[in-house]
Amino acid sequence: MKNPEIELIKNGKRLDGRNLDELREIKMEVGVLKKAAGSAYVEWGKNKVLAAVYGPRSLYPAFLKDPTKAMLRCIYNLAPFSVDDRKKPGPDRRSVEISKVSTEALESVVMTERYPNSVIDVYTEILQADAGTRCTALTAASLALANAGIPMKDLVAACSAGKVSGEVVLDPMKEEDNYGDADLPLAIIPRRNEVVLLQLDGRLTREEFDRAYQLAFDGALKVYEMQKKTLQDAMKKSAVVGD
Amino acid sequence: MFRVKNNEFVIPGQLVGTDIRHDSNCFREGGNVYSSVQGLARIEDNTLKIIPSSGGYTPKEGDVVIGVVKDVLHGKWLVDIDASYPATMDGEEVTRNPQRVDLRDYFRVGDILSAKIFSVDEIHASKLGRPSKLEGGYIININPKRVPRVIGKNKSMVNMLREKTNSRIVVGQNGRVWINSANTAFVVSVVRKIEREAQTSGLTDRIEKLLNNA
Amino acid sequence: MEIETYLKRDHIRNIVAAGKRVDNRAFDEQRPLEITKGFVADKADGSALVRLGNTLVLAGVSMDIGEPYADSPTEGVLTTSAEFRPMASPTFETGPPDENSIELARVVDRGIRESKSIATEKLFIEEDLVWVVFVDIHILDHDGNLIDAAGIASIAALLDARLPKLEDGKIIRGEWEGKLPMTCVPVPCTFAKISDKVMLDPCLDEEYAMDARLTVTTTDTINAMQKGGRGSFTTEEIKYAVDTAFKKSKEIRKLLG
Numbered sequence: 001m002k003n004p005e006i007e008l009i010k011n012g013k014r015l016d017g018r019n020l021d022e023l024r025e026i027k028m029e030v031g032v033l034k035k036a037a038g039s040a041y042v043e044w045g046k047n048k049v050l051a052a053v054y055g056p057r058s059l060y061p062a063f064l065k066d067p068t069k070a071m072l073r074c075i076y077n078l079a080p081f082s083v084d085d086r087k088k089p090g091p092d093r094r095s096v097e098i099s100k101v102s103t104e105a106l107e108s109v110v111m112t113e114r115y116p117n118s119v120i121d122v123y124t125e126i127l128q129a130d131a132g133t134r135c136t137a138l139t140a141a142s143l144a145l146a147n148a149g150i151p152m153k154d155l156v157a158a159c160s161a162g163k164v165s166g167e168v169v170l171d172p173m174k175e176e177d178n179y180g181d182a183d184l185p186l187a188i189i190p191r192r193n194e195v196v197l198l199q200l201d202g203r204l205t206r207e208e209f210d211r212a213y214q215l216a217f218d219g220a221l222k223v224y225e226m227q228k229k230t231l232q233d234a235m236k237k238s239a240v241v242g243d
Numbered sequence: 244m245f246r247v248k249n250n251e252f253v254i255p256g257q258l259v260g261t262d263i264r265h266d267s268n269c270f271r272e273g274g275n276v277y278s279s280v281q282g283l284a285r286i287e288d289n290t291l292k293i294i295p296s297s298g299g300y301t302p303k304e305g306d307v308v309i310g311v312v313k314d315v316l317h318g319k320w321l322v323d324i325d326a327s328y329p330a331t332m333d334g335e336e337v338t339r340n341p342q343r344v345d346l347r348d349y350f351r352v353g354d355i356l357s358a359k360i361f362s363v364d365e366i367h368a369s370k371l372g373r374p375s376k377l378e379g380g381y382i383i384n385i386n387p388k389r390v391p392r393v394i395g396k397n398k399s400m401v402n403m404l405r406e407k408t409n410s411r412i413v414v415g416q417n418g419r420v421w422i423n424s425a426n427t428a429f430v431v432s433v434v435r436k437i438e439r440e441a442q443t444s445g446l447t448d449r450i451e452k453l454l455n456n457a
Numbered sequence: 458m459e460i461e462t463y464l465k466r467d468h469i470r471n472i473v474a475a476g477k478r479v480d481n482r483a484f485d486e487q488r489p490l491e492i493t494k495g496f497v498a499d500k501a502d503g504s505a506l507v508r509l510g511n512t513l514v515l516a517g518v519s520m521d522i523g524e525p526y527a528d529s530p531t532e533g534v535l536t537t538s539a540e541f542r543p544m545a546s547p548t549f550e551t552g553p554p555d556e557n558s559i560e561l562a563r564v565v566d567r568g569i570r571e572s573k574s575i576a577t578e579k580l581f582i583e584e585d586l587v588w589v590v591f592v593d594i595h596i597l598d599h600d601g602n603l604i605d606a607a608g609i610a611s612i613a614a615l616l617d618a619r620l621p622k623l624e625d626g627k628i629i630r631g632e633w634e635g636k637l638p639m640t641c642v643p644v645p646c647t648f649a650k651i652s653d654k655v656m657l658d659p660c661l662d663e664e665y666a667m668d669a670r671l672t673v674t675t676t677d678t679i680n681a682m683q684k685g686g687r688g689s690f691t692t693e694e695i696k697y698a699v700d701t702a703f704k705k706s707k708e709i710r711k712l713l714g
Contacts, residue, residue: 033513033544033545033597033598034511034598034600035544035545035546035547035598035599035600036544036598037298037299038297039544046499046500048497050544050597051544052544054543054544054547055327056327057327057547075543075551077542079515079517079540079593079595080517080519080538080591080593081497081500081501081502081504081517081518081519081591081593082497082500082501082517083500084500084630084631085519085521085630086519086521086591086593089538089540089554089593090553091551109255109256111270111279115327116366118327121543123542123543123544125542125544125595125597127496127497127515127595128497128499128500128501129500130499130500145255146254146255146280146281146297147281147297148297148298149280149281149295149296149297149298149299150280150298151255151268151270151279151280152255152256152279152280153255153256153270153277153279154255154256154277155254155255155256189256190256191256191258191277227254228254231254231281232252232254235252235281235282235283235296236252238296311460311463311464313460323460325460353463354463355463355464379467379468379471380468381465381468381469381472381479382464382465382468419464427468427472427479428472428477428478428479428480428481
């Protein structure tokens with residue numbers, strides 16, 4: 001989609017004033033819901049995402065039970081009012097795909113073998129969307145799992161890169177995603193520097209891919225530092241001091 | 244070698260040591276040991292232990308828990324103890340001839356009881372015994388991590404609460420608190436206050452003042 | 458029956474019989490209410506986040522243009538739906554709306570529609586083209602009385618709502634011109650009946666113990682009523698609920714601004 005009226009990049013600055021390799025502003029909070037076992041709320045640019053974890057809990061129907069491990073179910077959902085043109089409630093094909101790749105990303109870290117025959121449910125609700133929702137959701141899901149005390153081998157941190165007006169950029173916002181030439185969401189397990197989610201949508205040369213991949217990877221590492229700080233601060237705030 | 248200090252907060256996947264002894268909240272990869280949960284790292288007896296700062300109750304042998312009978316099977320009861328793992332109680336715990344009697348004469352679906360966990364197997368399923376039916380009363384759920392604070396050193400806190408409000412209170416290690424009192428709402432508010440302020444010092448004195456003024 | 462019901466039901470019935478509520482509220486007292494309009498103002502045309510005790514509901518308004526109903530060709534269209542998001546409670550599952558979700562959406566809709574709170578005649582654009590108002594209720598955390606929390610969030614979101622800019626019969630997203638025209642503020646008040654006592658704004662524990670429920674939505678008239686649950690109400694109880702609803706809704710209306 002090309003819109004000649006909008007100049008997406010001018011003098012090395014983007015529409016919102018960012019440099020090509022700059023992240024949007026991100027805020028994170030954990031323990032925001034009362035009923036869920038763990039929860040997190042992340043604002044990433046204009047994205048507003050809530051994540052909640054239930055479980056491990058009983059899994060029905062019985063044929064889904066796995067005697068060697070828990071089932072992990074991550075569900076991504078856009079609220080109808082989260083996008084410009086109202087989205088009809090209910091899972092659409094895009095949400096189903098995102099749910100699948102998100103579940104697979106988390107499966108690499110959650111120690112499901114500790115809880116046979118049960119299920120761990122992770123719900124991510126997009127309350128307001130502005131490109132990069134699946135990365136925001138996965139980042140929030142990871143925080144919610146830690147908040148719930150579910151044993152994991154690492155956190156999962158996510159970030160995306162794109163191509164806009166011929167330039168590779170970090171963390172595209174909505175206009176850049178709509179009028180850009182590529183979108184590359186990526187999620188990593190920071191400790192091992194390994195990738196657990198990778199998708200590409202668009203046209204990138206080999207060199208452009210290398211650059212976009214590196215930008216997204218480094219972006220994810222920055223996100224990881226924020227996740228660490230969020231969890232540490234929350235623990236300090238509710239610490240039990242001996243009497 | 245330990246890579247964290249005593250009383251340091253850790254997050255899942257954080258390196259806590261190399262070739263060290265550790266508890267079940269850590270995992271090994273090669274010689275490296277990592278935390279699997281968020282919590283407080285403690286070094287005791289040259290072993291790294293993590294006190295999780297969240298998460299539900301994990302059944303432990305010897306714990307007294309409060310449960311609700313979910314089902315009456317042949318020869319035993321299925322009990323809900325608000326944990327991710329099942330708990331059962333054999334008929335033998337209450338009668339010598341469990342096959343000959345109707346177990347529902349002892350405990351039926353919906354009955355509330357306190358019981359001791361006598362054993363926990365490798366998939367964390369518990370066997371309960373020494374049950375006591377809890378009739379009347381009200382149950383609240385508190386964070387299982389706060390239970391020690393509500394009980395207090397040598398049961399000092401819960402005993403003070405019992406005496407000063409003239410109530411019957413049973414605190415389950417699984418975070419369920421049973422309260423039988425003439426002023427339940429007040430007792431509940433005091434327990435919630437202890438839960439909220441568990442991290443502060445001088446709590447015992449403050450609670451004592453609150454109870455004296457009531 | 459759910460486990461929680463066993464843990465709470467008997468005790469709550471006992472203290473209610475003794476004339477008290479489990480959280481020491483008066484029988485006509487609502488839990489603390491917090492309303493944040495415009496919580497998701499970037500995409501939604503109107504929104505409001507409501508916290509009623511520990512219940513949390515987000516309502517969003519999305520405007521579109523479309524065909525009017527055949528029997529009211531010069532009036533705008535209203536559609537209300539609700540989703541009980543699974544994150545809100547261990548008892549909510551994914552899937553299409555169940556009977557509770559459908560009932561809630563229809564009761565909230567009734568209050569808004571029957572009171573004519575949206576000036577639908579002002580939503581006429583041209584022949585065969587009117588504004589369509591979507592109210593979407595997202596239940597996020599369930600601690601009882603979802604109907605009131607959702608109803609208050611919906612009317613707050615409508616009061617917050619702006620009309621998208623129209624250019625040559627097309628909506629320009631991200632730009633707005635004027636507010637959604639509203640005429641009055643319908644407010645629901647839900648009561649629970651436990652044995653022979655009636656109480657306003659049941660918390661989740663009280664819902665586990667209740668026999669029946671009555672919602673009364675008012676402006677200066679009564680615009681919607683809905684009885685739910687297996688139990689029954691006497692005439693006196695219904696009159697009490699209606700009187701209390703008129704009184705309490707005035708207080709709530711002040712918070713809605």
